[in-house]
Amino acid sequence: MKNKEKKMFYFLLGCIFLSLIIVGATYAYFTASTKDENTVKGDAATVTFGLSVEKITSVDMAFGLVPMKNKQAPNAAKQGCYDDFGNAGCQMYKITVNADSDTVMFLDGYVVVTPKDERLETRFTNVYTDDGVNYYTSFTNEDFISDSFDEDQFIKNGIRISDPTIPLNHAEDFGCLLVENEKIGGDVGRQRIFYLMIWVFDNGEAQDYLQGMQLAYKGEVTFVTAEGNEISATFD
16 A cells, blocks of 8 residues: 555545544433433432423523513413513423332422522422423413402422431421322322422522523432432433
8 A cells, every 4th residue: 555545445434433532422421411310310219210391392592591470370371481572481391200119108398499690589389281282381361359268379489498318208398398298009000190380480680590490400309208208300
């Protein structure tokens, strides 16, 4: 092989090798990112749990989340988190809990939300669906007019008060409680599905610093059994 041909051969070989390195690195990066979105940890007694959190909204996040008032939540759920101008007013997640046994257990579900900016306040509520397309809350806009409506029973802030080294509990972490005493196993089956809606709270002040903030918060969903065992999954 002539010197010129040898140089061309090694040059092409080097390009192929470099391409493989780049593709491999990219694949590894996305694989790691995917795993980080749904980190599952913990177990419950002798029953194995599965827990996943899937974002089900596809709203455009180019300009971050537009803050909204709590009383706007019912309309936001119906509109799939789009506001009247096509902006993202919230995000919705599908939470799936699986158990490998028909043994009946009762679970409390908590959501802890950590904003990316200390000036942010987040709110969340559980939402419902009949067909996986249309969503609704258990409260309406009209409920806010009534003096007897206890907003804190339905809308939570996701702020954990208790020591993070101990299990979440009702007494201190009511602001994180998504569902309470939910049954799994027996006649309800080994799988339970819950829906969560999160938004940035409109505190009435200028919140221009949110512009372009695509990841406004990180969160963790935790289910605790009556015996105190728990399983968690992270999301953003």
